[in-house]
Amino acid sequence: MAKNKVDIRNTPETNILVIRLSAMGDIAMTIPVLRTFRATYPNVKLTVLTRKFFEPLFSDIDNLEVYPAEVDRKHKGILGLTRLHKDLRRLGITAVADLHNVLRSNVLKTLFSFSGIPVVQIDKGRTDKKALTSAKNKVFKPLKTTHQRYAEVFGKLGFPINIDDHSFPQKISLSPNIVALSLNSSKKWLGIAPFAQYESKTYPLELMVEVIETLDRENQFEIFLFGGGKREKDILNNIASKYNNVINVVGKLPFEDELKLIGNLDVMLSMDSGNAHIAAMYNVPTITLWGVTHPFAGFMPFGQPAENAILPNLAKYDQIPTSIYGNKVPEGYEKVMYSIPPKTVVEKLNSFV
Known part of the structure; x- marks a missing residue:
């Protein structure tokens, strides 16, 4: 894996696939992380796999393309996800950041891994969250933020980012x-x-x-x-x-x-x-x-x-x-x-x- 990290960092045509299919709030939480990534690695292309409806959320991030996931139609089921994997491969994907870690993204993880492309999935911290919400022996303490968990995925791919360095865009003009x-x-x-x-x-x-x-x-x-x-x-x-x-x-x-x-x-x-x-x-x-x-x-x-x-x-x-x-x-x-x-x-x- 260490060799893969070095290779993808030094490839001129680096294109990271970012998977986050839903829901709207979770997708909105990716935005500060992706802005920070863009400021840190301005030449690396980002391809975000999500629903078409959410595309406007990413409008202020340069060198980012949204690839629409049609999970209820064209990309439904194993055959649909296999078709989706083939379509994504044509884009020259060099690494995958799975910020969702659900059944669909696990299927894509397997397909990309068979192709020799590194994949890192989000650690949702299920054990710590179970302890936090337990009625008995509750461990009441702040856990990592979702933004931190997203950032860690990129770090494990070899692209460390510090979300404390995030900068907000200017106000958008009113229509x-x-x-x-x-x-x-x-x-x-x-x-x-x-x-x-x-x-x-x-x-x-x-x-x-x-x-x-x-x-x-x-x-x-x-x-x-x-x-x-x-x-x-x-x-x-x-x-x-x-x-x-x-x-x-x-x-x-x-x-x-x-x-x-x-x-x-x-x-x-x-x-x-x-x-x-x-x-x-x-x-x-x-x-x-x-x-x-x-x-x-x-x-x-x-x-x-x-x-x-x-x-x-x-x-x-x-x-x-x-x-x-x-x-x-x-x-x-x-x-x-x-x-x-x-x-x-x-x-x-x-x-x-």
Whole structure:
């Protein structure tokens, strides 16, 4: 392996395949790492294997190409992945950084390894995460961040990077669509993403409405609501219709413009979910609300101080985190987020005015 490391570092046509198929938050967490890689190794090409929809996330990184993974069609199953491997080989891939480490990427790992191409997969730290989320003999300590785990993959391939050296890009120019949607408001711009994959890490809607109502009355922010899908769109339309300073973004902007809007926010309020990581990758101050998950698991948004994470009452709910992703909720922990008062959230947001 040592010889492979030297060879791929000295090859003029070095092309590293980066595998990260989903989900949006996990992909957003790759961005600071890939920016740092680009600044450290400006001549090395990066080919990112992910879903076509996510391509705009990588728009500010030079010498990077997104190769669309059609895992539900063309690249489905063993035959589809074999076809995908052949297509990728034609691109001159010289090394593989698997930042996902799932069944699909394991199949690709095997195929590339048979071809003599070095592959390094992310160490997800499952043992440490199990100890952190255990109800008995819990080991409550901060684990490596996901960003660190991503960076380690490149280091093991022979491309060490230091994510502390990361530099954020300049603010993205607003599109005419965003200017029209915002009515070119001169107030502070606040994004609120009130949903998450699991209810256990979603702030109760009635409490979030209380936060929005207070902020709207104070008239300091133009508030943009983010979500996805018909159900969330309908909920957010209903909320926005009741207030003067609240705009529902869902369905009104293409994804590229939605990213530009997020990149121009003054502050984002999000759950432990994808929108938090998108805002953080643009250096937007990001306030996160946590339920049965916890920042110690390594999913704190990039570059955000610990005080930007608002946690439930950990003295009362001392088993937190009960899971890494929020899919395990012990009896009695169904309402942990009710222990976060709306007043606390409002005061934190107002500190950015």
